Amino acid sequence: MAGVAGNAVPDWVQSILLLASLGAIAYLMARQASEAARMAEQERVQAFTEIECGDGSRKTREFRSGDFVGGEAADCPGGRVVGIYTVKVEEEKAGRRGLIPVKRKSKS
């Protein structure tokens, strides 16, 4: 069946195109609105301390306040901190308005 006034494009196609355009605009606006929530996401890190024992062996444990490279470590006889580094954990998603962090399970 021909469209109104003999248009080559059927009317139902025009309707679909219009609906698709409105849908795309709505999606883009929703995406911009969710950008505020994504903005507040914060990458968290886990810190580890590497210790060299008096016998030359090395061990790694979680960082403790007061650890520093070159400092003594009581974890083993003759222990000395030789390195401290960090590893990223799974991203922490922020709560409403990005103000209240909600902790997720961290990966080792």
Next chain:
Amino acid sequence: MASSLPDWISAISQLAFLAIFLLMFLGVNQRLQVYMWRGDIKSKLAFLEWLAANARDRAKEYLAKNKGRRVDEVVERLSDFFLIQPVDIEPVDIIRRLDHLFNVRRLRVRGLLSDAMPEADAVTRSRAEVVLEIASALNFIYKIVRHLLRYGEKTKNWILLMQLQLLMPLIIRQAKTLYSAQEHFAQGLPVGDGAGPLVAYRLAGGSQWRSVEDETVAAEVELEGRRLIVVKAEGPGSSVGRPGAAVEKIVEDLAKSGVKPAMILTVDAALKLEGEDTGSIAEGVGAAIGDPGPEKIRFERVAAKYGIPLRALVIKMSEEEAITGMSKEIYQAVDKAVERVREIVASETQPGDTVIVAGIGNTSGIGQ
């Protein structure tokens, strides 16, 4: 003839198209776009304000936790602390003037913190200094963005608003990095920029360190039959020391005893380009140090004065990685950098030579 639904939709579509076309001529599309940009900037500005306020609260918390006095007053005074750059149209003694201004700033901030934290040790005070500097930086970023937004709105400068909106993702990214870095410095974690001092620490082995300059230490060790003088900032407090002044002093002292170093090698962190791997190592010529001028020029002047080769070794990382906790990739790259130093020293100097290696960077969490 009865109208059908498709007829109505078609008529409305054509009217809408005509209306949009006319409004475009009147500039309504531009005003709509500016409205959307302003909204976007305002939402991000609110986030920057939250970061700045939280950073300030964290600074107050850190001072209070370490028995600080007049905490609110100290934080408010230092959050707007500024340094006016020296006149550069007359560059003759600009380095000396810049050095003087940096020294005055450093002494003033330290003086304020000494009064505010009389019971704290030097390491805690140095961390407080960095924590406060970051709070000040975040406050400044927030104020600048707020100023540009309001100025653009007042003057109806849509180009300024467009540029600001386009820059906001970069600004937010840098602000979030500074915010994370504040926590890491407060905890005393080594940061990516500490790669240079960590290389120096590894090279020195268990050698005894001695103070050479303000917050700068040196140690002597034998490496591949050469006498290695290793220089770094004094840790584990957060400090970059004065490596240029220290190396200059060491070279002048050696010259008095008739010894000329065969090489000065600086090891530092460098910004990687997008696509480069974190922890990749590169070597070159010159002073690998990111200071505004006073320290770098000391390396260059003393090397040129005595004809000493000035070599550089860098460990690449992003800007975020440089100021936040040292990542595992950078930590692993430090050992590779130590090996590269050995290779450079072994291949470019002779046994019996004296070589100076300066580990440049922030020594937060890295002692001696």
